[in-house]
Amino acid sequence: MRFxxxxxxxxxxxxxxxxxxxxxxxxxxxxxxxxxxxEVVRYQDEKIKQLNSRYTCQEDLKDWINxxxxxxxxxxSKQINxxxxxxxxxxxxxxxxxxxxxxxxxxxxxxxxxxxxxxE
Numbered sequence: 281m282r283f284x285x286x287x288x289x290x291x292x293x294x295x296x297x298x299x300x301x302x303x304x305x306x307x308x309x310x311x312x313x314x315x316x317x318x319e320v321v322r323y324q325d326e327k328i329k330q331l332n333s334r335y336t337c338q339e340d341l342k343d344w345i346n347x348x349x350x351x352x353x354x355x356x357s358k359q360i361n362x363x364x365x366x367x368x369x370x371x372x373x374x375x376x377x378x379x380x381x382x383x384x385x386x387x388x389x390x391x392x393x394x395x396x397x398x399x400e
């Protein structure tokens with residue numbers, strides 16, 4: 281059986297991978313047309329580009345923090361306003377610690393939410 285470029289283009293992922301394995305395993309490429317071989321190379325190049333363009337977890341987290349810093353600021357502001365509406369005493373060490381803990385908790389929850397979006 282001889283494969284054309286259209287056969288390769290229309291194949292599903294498994295079909296493309298099987299054809300690529302056959303091309304790599306055989307000394308003779310008589311079963312595949314030149315145009316199909318060109319499509320194989322294009323396909324492999326595109327896969328490599330996709331792999332190279334993926335974020336690392338660190339890059340993704342940094343990007344999320346930069347894009348969403350306003351959300352963190354809003355959470356901090358809400359916690360401060362909530363404390364000020366109560367009987368918050370800036371001189372009271374316990375009140376200050378409670379405020380710091382609630383702000384830290386909001387930031388931690390946001391970071392964990394980002395991490396939960398990562399695929400394994």
